[in-house]
Amino acid sequence: MIIVKVGGGEGINLEAVCRDAAELLGQGEQLVLVHGGSHRTNQVAEALGHPPQFVTSPSGYTSRLTDRRTIGIFEMVYCGEINKGIVERLQALGVDAVGLSGVDGGLWSGPRKDAIRVVENGRQRIVRDNYTGRVEQVNTSLLKILLGGGFLPVLTPPAISFEGEAINVDGDRAAAATAAALGADRLVVLSNVPGVLRSFPDESSLIPRISAAELNQVAEDAAGGRMRIKLLAAGEALAAGVPQVLIGDARCENPIRETLNGSGTLIQ
Amino acid sequence: MIIVKVGGGEGINLEAVCRDAAELLGQGEQLVLVHGGSHRTNQVAEALGHPPQFVTSPSGYTSRLTDRRTIGIFEMVYCGEINKGIVERLQALGVDAVGLSGVDGGLWSGPRKDAIRVVENGRQRIVRDNYTGRVEQVNTSLLKILLGGGFLPVLTPPAISFEGEAINVDGDRAAAATAAALGADRLVVLSNVPGVLRSFPDESSLIPRISAAELNQVAEDAAGGRMRIKLLAAGEALAAGVPQVLIGDARCENPIRETLNGSGTLIQ
Numbered sequence: 001m002i003i004v005k006v007g008g009g010e011g012i013n014l015e016a017v018c019r020d021a022a023e024l025l026g027q028g029e030q031l032v033l034v035h036g037g038s039h040r041t042n043q044v045a046e047a048l049g050h051p052p053q054f055v056t057s058p059s060g061y062t063s064r065l066t067d068r069r070t071i072g073i074f075e076m077v078y079c080g081e082i083n084k085g086i087v088e089r090l091q092a093l094g095v096d097a098v099g100l101s102g103v104d105g106g107l108w109s110g111p112r113k114d115a116i117r118v119v120e121n122g123r124q125r126i127v128r129d130n131y132t133g134r135v136e137q138v139n140t141s142l143l144k145i146l147l148g149g150g151f152l153p154v155l156t157p158p159a160i161s162f163e164g165e166a167i168n169v170d171g172d173r174a175a176a177a178t179a180a181a182l183g184a185d186r187l188v189v190l191s192n193v194p195g196v197l198r199s200f201p202d203e204s205s206l207i208p209r210i211s212a213a214e215l216n217q218v219a220e221d222a223a224g225g226r227m228r229i230k231l232l233a234a235g236e237a238l239a240a241g242v243p244q245v246l247i248g249d250a251r252c253e254n255p256i257r258e259t260l261n262g263s264g265t266l267i268q
Numbered sequence: 269m270i271i272v273k274v275g276g277g278e279g280i281n282l283e284a285v286c287r288d289a290a291e292l293l294g295q296g297e298q299l300v301l302v303h304g305g306s307h308r309t310n311q312v313a314e315a316l317g318h319p320p321q322f323v324t325s326p327s328g329y330t331s332r333l334t335d336r337r338t339i340g341i342f343e344m345v346y347c348g349e350i351n352k353g354i355v356e357r358l359q360a361l362g363v364d365a366v367g368l369s370g371v372d373g374g375l376w377s378g379p380r381k382d383a384i385r386v387v388e389n390g391r392q393r394i395v396r397d398n399y400t401g402r403v404e405q406v407n408t409s410l411l412k413i414l415l416g417g418g419f420l421p422v423l424t425p426p427a428i429s430f431e432g433e434a435i436n437v438d439g440d441r442a443a444a445a446t447a448a449a450l451g452a453d454r455l456v457v458l459s460n461v462p463g464v465l466r467s468f469p470d471e472s473s474l475i476p477r478i479s480a481a482e483l484n485q486v487a488e489d490a491a492g493g494r495m496r497i498k499l500l501a502a503g504e505a506l507a508a509g510v511p512q513v514l515i516g517d518a519r520c521e522n523p524i525r526e527t528l529n530g531s532g533t534l535i536q
Contacts, residue, residue, distance in 0.1 A: 044344075048315050072349050076312075079367075080348025081340050084426070084434060087371050092432025098373045098410070099347075103355050104366045105419055141417065142366070149413050151373055158352075164360025166352060 001030040001184045004256055005175035007191035008036030008078075009226070012250040014086060017190065020256040021152070022093040030147060032182065033097075033154045034175040035086060037078040038064070044081075045073050055118035055127065061229060066131045066168040071158065074168060075101070078156045086154050097152045100142075102135065102159035103166050107143070108174050110136035112161035133167035135159050135174045138181035172233035180240030187237045188259050189230050190250035195264030196231070198222045210267045212238050234267045244268045269298040269452040272524055273443035275459035276304030276346075277494070280518040282354060285458065288524040289420070290361040298415060300450065301365075301422045302443040303354060305346040306332070312349075313341050323386035323395060329497060334399045334436040339426065342436060343369070346424045354422050365420045368410075370403065370427035371434050375411070376442050378404035380429035401435035403427050403442045406449035440501035448508030455505045456527050457498050458518035463532030464499070466490050478535045480506050502535045512536045 002024070006017050014035075021031055041064075042052045050073060053065040066074065083099040090097035102108030112133040115126050146153050157174060158166040172189055179187040196218060198205035210218050212235070219231040227247075234245040245267040248259025258264075270292070274285050282303075289299055309332075310320045318341060321333040334342065351367040358365035370376030380401040383394050414421050425442060426434040440457055447455040464486065466473035478486050480503070487499040495515075502513040513535040516527025526532075 044316075047317070048312075072353070075352040076344035076348035078348070079352050080344035080346070084343040084347050084369055084371055085340070087369075088428065088432065088434045091371060091374060091428055096373055098368065099371075100366065100368075101352055101355075103352055103359060104368075105364055106359060142419070145413050145417050149409065151410070160356065160359055164356065166356045 001032070001182060002186045002188060003032045003034065003175055003179040003182070003184045004188045005034040005172055005190065006036070006250050008038045008040060008082065009192040010039050011192045013252065013255065015089060016253050017250055017255050018086060018089040018093060020254050022090065022095045024256060025095055025152065031152060032143065032178060033086070033152065034171055034178065035082060035154065035156050036171040037082040037156070040082060041074055041077040044077050045070065048073060055116070058117055058119055058124060063132065064168060065127065067129045068131060071131045071166050071168065074158060075166065078158070083154060083156050090152060090154070095152050096150060097154050098146055099154040099156070101156050102169065102174060105139055105142035106160055107139050107155065108135040108159035108169065108177070109139070109162060110134045110159060110169070112163065112165055112167045131165060131167050133159065133161055133169055135169050135177045138177050140181050143182060170229055170233070172230050173236060176233040176237035176242070179237050179242045184242055185244070187242050187245045188256060189233065189245065189247045190255050190259060191226065191230070192251055193227070194249045195247045196222060196227055200227065207265050208262070210265060212268065215267065238267065269300070269450055270454045270456060271300050271302065271443050271447040271450070271452045272456045273302040273440055273458065274304070274518050276306045276308060276350065277460040278307050279460045281520065281523065283357060284521050285518055285523050286354060286357040286361060288522050290358065290363050292524060293363055293420065299420060300411065300446060301354070301420065302439055302446065303350060303422065303424050304439040305350040305424070308350060309342055309345040312345050313338065316341060323384070326385055326387055326392060331400065332436060333395065335397045336399060339399045339434050339436065342426060343434065346426070351422060351424045358420065358422070363420050364418060365422050366414055367422040367424070369424050370437065370442060373407055373410035374428055375407050375423065376403040376427035376437065376445070377407070377430060378402045378427060378437070380431065380433055380435045399433060399435050401427060401429055401437055403437050403445045406445050408449050411450060438497055438501070440498045441504060444501040444505035444510070447505050447510045452510055453512070455510050455513045456524060457501065457513065457515045458523050458527065459494065459498070460519055461495070462517045463515045464490060464495055468495065475533050476530070478533060480536065483535065506535065
């Protein structure tokens with residue numbers, strides 16, 4: 001089984017990801033798709049008069065400031081427009097896709113961080129009214145009955161907190177948790193760069209292979225853009241027993257298959 | 269089994285519908301929830317600069333003009349904000365809800381009407397780029413595996429056309445088709461009026477009972493507001509073997525149970 005995460009950045013070819021997924025399913029491969037939607041969420045939040053805000057944690061990770069109103073906008077884009085758009089494309093290709101958020105069936109659950117520490121101009125402060133968290137549990141029973149019924153699950157944040165609130169979680173890490181929980185053979189993480197770059201954004205500086213032992217050092221040295229959290233997710237997947245993580249480009253014609261064939265970064 | 273449709277009009281108490289559903293499930297009743305979202309879709313479409321337009325068919329039914337951009341906004345609200353909001357509320361109440369659109373798993377499929385005839389100022393014209401249609405098939409296998417797994421399905425338009433396009437369908441008629449396909453005992457249709465009113469919007473003119481034989485006449489005489497299409501849906505459910513349709517008020521504290529206890533209109 002392969003878990004494919006496709007990001008929500010600019011330039012991503014969702015049509016090609018869907019065609020590629022349909023092709024792989026036709027060859028008998030078992031898949032679960034996970035997607036993001038951050039670029040489009042920024043646009044819609046702007047249009048609805050609630051512009052996006054981003055914060056940086058003391059450990060250097062950037063994330064969306066998610067108040068209650070943002071969760072609603074986030075759900076509109078991730079679970080509404082993008083999720084149903086992907087499911088529609090797949091259905092038109094003859095794939096019986098079923099789109100779910102992490103809230104549905106308590107698919108992805110974990111603790112909510114209602115107060116977070118952020119760094120602004122070198123000083124730390126606490127932000128409240130925060131609906132973010134982390135996936136700690138994956139409800140595999142729902143996924144297994146769907147896979148057993150011949151459906152392709154198409155998953156998206158938000159997740160649900162242990163108290164029953166929708167929470168924004170990182171999609172790459174949610175995909176890693178899903179791969180681990182389902183005992184997947186491979187986790188494929190696609191975005192709008194060719195893979196892990198030694199000197200971001202220089203696309204000729206692609207690192208083709210990273211061992212688990214090198215992962216932390218690469219994350220320190222080479223992780224520009226949104227790559228640092230993908231490497232964190234990759235490390236979590238490997239630590240939880242997923243044999244291979246492949247990081248590749250979703251802007252080409254066969255994004256999943258090219259990445260499986262080694263065009264991106266292989267981490268094992 | 270009871271299929272509960274709750275509308276998307278102003279004043280509807282979704283929180284109460286969810287509490288009531290949780291209570292009934294706790295008593296061992298089997299449920300499927302279907303919801304709308306038209307009022308909120310109008311607001312979001314307005315805010316996004318693509319204001320809603322409504323058209324009237326030659327037979328007198330009013331419906332949303334649904335071009336491709338409207339389908340995207342429709343999905344944001346129905347499948348995103350509202351569907352996930354309901355699922356979140358139910359999860360917080362301990363109900364293992366799973367939200368799906370009619371696109372997911374090809375749950376609701378039927379023919380798309382890409383060109384429709386509308387009446388404007390007494391004259392007919394043809395509107396194209398139209399993504400509406402009608403539910404002809406209900407994929408009960410997906411619903412049955414979810415119900416068998418102990419999940420509460422929470423369903424919403426759009427449906428999917430036989431060609432694989434998302435199409436806006438009437439939620440009441442989709443609920444009727446679902447009730448028929450699942451062999452439900454009762455279809456409960458909740459909105460922001462007390463039931464079928466002899467003189468809409470006079471709420472004291474509630475008609476407590478309508479026989480199948482009287483249905484067409486009542487639809488001609490008494491069907492102000494959005495009631496006419498609900499009576500069409502009720503007739504379709506009865507004709508397809510659903511024994512009872514109850515039309516009730518979703519603005520009160522126990523909307524489902526009060527309607528089941530006879531506070532609205534019973535059609536059989």
